[in-house]
Every structure is written in structure tokens, then in C-alpha cells.
Amino acid sequence: xxxxxxxxxxxxxxxxxxxxxxxxxxxxxxxxxxxxxxxxxxxxxxxxxxxxxxxxxxxxxxxxxxxxxxxxxxxxxxxxxxxxxxxxxxxxxxxxxxxxxxxxxxxxxxxxxxxxxxxxxxxxxxxxxxxxxxxxxxxxxxxxxxxxxxxxxxxxxxxxxxxxxxxxxxxxxxxxxxxxxxxxxxxxxxxxxxxxxxxxxxxxxxxxxxxxxxxxxxxxxxxxxxxxxxxxxxxxxxxxxxxxxxxxxxxxxxxxxxxxxxxxxxxxxxxxxxxxxxxxxxxxxxxxxxxxxxxxxxxxxxxxxxxxxxxxxxxxxx
Numbered sequence: 190x191x192x193x194x195x196x197x198x199x200x201x202x203x204x205x206x207x208x209x210x211x212x213x214x215x216x217x218x219x220x221x222x223x224x225x226x227x228x229x230x231x232x233x234x235x236x237x238x239x240x241x242x243x244x245x246x247x248x249x250x251x252x253x254x255x256x257x258x259x260x261x262x263x264x265x266x267x268x269x270x271x272x273x274x275x276x277x278x279x280x281x282x283x284x285x286x287x288x289x290x291x292x293x294x295x296x297x298x299x300x301x302x303x304x305x306x307x308x309x310x311x312x313x314x315x316x317x318x319x320x321x322x323x324x325x326x327x328x329x330x331x332x333x334x335x336x337x338x339x340x341x342x343x344x345x346x347x348x349x350x351x352x353x354x355x356x357x358x359x360x361x362x363x364x365x366x367x368x369x370x371x372x373x374x375x376x377x378x379x380x381x382x383x384x385x386x387x388x389x390x391x392x393x394x395x396x397x398x399x400x401x402x403x404x405x406x407x408x409x410x411x412x413x414x415x416x417x418x419x420x421x422x423x424x425x426x427x428x429x430x431x432x433x434x435x436x437x438x439x440x441x442x443x444x445x446x447x448x449x450x451x452x453x454x455x456x457x458x459x460x461x462x463x464x465x466x467x468x469x470x471x472x473x474x475x476x477x478x479x480x481x482x483x484x485x486x487x488x489x490x491x492x493x494x495x496x497x498x499x500x501x502x503x504x505x506x507x
Contacts (some may be wrong), residue, residue: 197387205479208391210343213406215430219399223464229389230356230461234323236386237299239379241320249317255443258433259297259318262451267426268294274422278414285415287338287467288474289355291459292419293426294333294370295475296322296357296359298453300483308490310445318450323361326458327353349466356461390457397460397476398461400469415474420481427452427489441497453486454478 212219250256268290275289297319305315330353331346359369404412430451434444456478463472 193384197384197455202439204391205394205483206481208394209398209476209479213402214397214398216352216399216402216406219323219396222396223400226393226461227333227352227356227422227441229393230280230457231360232389233299233386233393233457234357235360235364236382238320238361239367240302241316241361241365241381244363245313246317246320249313254437255314255434255439255447256321257319257445259430259439259450260322260325262426262429263297264294264325264333265321266429267422267451268333270425270429271422278418278466279411282411282470283338284468284470285411285474287334288463288471289415289418289422290333290337291330291463292454292466292478293470294330295421295459295462296326296455297450298482300486301322301453304449304453304486304490305446308445308449308494309442310449311440311442312446314443315358315446315450318446320361320365321454323357326357330506345466349462352462353458353466356458384450393457394476394479397464397472397479400464401473401476403469404473412477414474416477416480419474419477420430420485423452423478423482423485424489427485431493445490445493448489452489453482456482 272286272290272294275286279285279289299319302315302319303310306312327350332351334349335346427448430448431444433451434447439447456475459475459478460472461474
């Protein structure tokens with residue numbers, strides 16, 4: 190089981206697009222599975238939250254500036270940027286525009302913890318940002334959608350809020366309580382739980398592929414435009430995190446945490462929301478993010494390390 194988990198950790202960037210295309214190809218068989226998506230995501234959230242120790246959160250919150258800046262970037266700066274850029278191309282297609290904005294108001298990705306760890310960043314800070322941003326999702330997502338689209342798109346806000354509480358808040362709190370009350374005893378089950386969560390996530394992506402299949406078969410021109418926009422906004426989001434961390438002179442470890450948390454999004458929860466509460470056109474931009482999120486994270490990490498090394502060389506020359 191440990192070997193399977195390690196295999197998926199190393200190859201998620203390749204596995205996720207493959208699973209997405211399988212879902213697109215087999216849409217006639219998988220399309221009716223959407224009702225299990227919220228349940229799958231509850232498992233994913235619970236599994237991820239069992240890694241969070243309450244005392245670690247308390248220690249990190251005592252230095253709140255990086256957390257505050259990252260949340261502002263995640264929930265205000267990047268979503269407004271997504272709305273502005275999306276409006277240039279899809280002002281006459283409100284559902285697609287909602288999808289583009291939704292792709293960037295969903296919480297930061299739990300997978301960002303993995304990349305922060307790989308590049309030796311501040312994992313405690315990343316963990317705290319993920320937790321706070323995730324718990325705040327039932328507030329930020331409905332308010333942002335209402336403020337930006339109240340006149341053009343109708344959606345059930347109470348149902349959306351309750352869905353977020355069920356999929357995110359309750360499992361997160363349960364996961365943290367398990368960590369707190371079981372401590373090291375639960376470590377023996379963590380690998381198994383991680384593996385179950387990965388299979389749940391891949392199943393969510395599979396179902397999402399079936400939902401957006403009509404846009405890929407045959408391939409529609411707007412898919413290419415949406416893919417380009419999602420990729421562009423994602424790159425800019427990483428840059429925003431990097432610039433904010435540099436402006437406030439955070440340590441390199443904190444910079445890594447802020448950059449990855451700002452650049453990555455929890456596509457699983459975004460896809461679950463889009464599939465359950467919105468038409469397929471809204472799900473499309475969110476699902477497209479699964480094509481390159483992990484690959485982009487790898488590229489941005491390598492670019493950051495290269496930038497850091499070059500800066501050190503330049504400073505030595507001076």
C-alpha cells in the first residue's frame with residue numbers, strides 16, 4: 190500500500206489528466222455518478238485534515254501577516270483578476286464567466302502542502318493557510334458569486350453554503366479532532382487514508398470528465414480559449430504570491446508557502462460544487478485546471494529555485 194501511495198504521489202501530474210480523459214471518453218457510463226461527488230469529497234477533506242495538529246495552528250497564527258496577505262490574494266485579488274480577464278472574452282456567456290471565477294475563489298489546494306514540503310518551505314504556515322481558507326470557503330464563495338453575478342446568474346445560495354459546510358467544514362473539524370485525540374496512534378492508518386483520499390479525488394475527476402465531455406467531443410473552440418485563460422491566471426496568481434512575499438520581506442521558507450498557496454486551488458471542491466450546483470458550462474473551466482495544475486506547480490517551484498540561486502550569485506558578485 191505504501192508503494193502504491195508513493196507511486197501516485199510522484200505521478201499525480203500525469204495520472205490526473207489521464208483520468209480526466211478517461212472520464213470524457215466514457216461519459217455515457219459515468220455521467221450518472223454525480224450524486225456521489227459530495228460524499229467522496231467529504232472523505233478527501235477528512236483525510237487531509239487528520240494531518241493538522243491544533244497546537245501547530247496556534248503557533249503559526251501568532252505571526253498572522255503572511256496568512257492575512259495570502260487570504261487577501263486568494264479571495265480578493267486573484268478572483269477580481271479572473272473576473273476582469275474572463276469578462277474580456279466571455280462577457281456574453283455568464284455561465285462560463287462564473288466557471289472562470291469559481292476556479293479562483295475556491296480554497297487553496299491541499300496539494301500545495303506537498304509542493305511546499307518538496308521545496309523546503311514553511312509547511313506549518315502552508316497548513317494554517319489551507320485550514321483557514323478552507324473553513325472560510327462557505328463565506329467567501331457565495332458572497333463573491335453574489336456580488337459579481339447577482340444580476341446575471343441565479344443560484345441557490347443557502348444550498349451552496351450548506352453543501353460547503355458538509356463537504357469542507359464538518360470533515361475538517363472531525364479530522365483535526367481525530368489528530369488531537371489520537372496523536373501518534375493514528376499515524377499507522379495515515380497511509381491507508383491517504384491512498385483512499387487519492388482514489389476518491391481521481392474518481393471525482395473521472396466524473397467531472399464525463400460531465401464536461403460534450404465540450405470536448407467534438408472539441409469546441411471556446412475550450413482552447415478557456416484553457417489559455419485558466420493557465421494565464423494561474424501563472425499570474427503564483428507571481429502575485431511571490432511579489433507579496435518579496436514586498437514584505439518574508440523569509441525564503443515563508444515565500445515558498447505563500448507562493449504555492451496563492452497559485453494552487455482545490456480543484457476537487459471546485460469541481461464538486463460546479464457539478465452539483467451549476468450547469469456543465471460552469472464546471473468546464475474548473476475541470477480544465479486539472480490538466481496542468483500539478484505540472485505548473487512543478488515548473489514554478491523549479492523557476493523559484495533557479496531565481497533564488499541566481500540572486501545569491503548576483504549578491505556575491507556585488
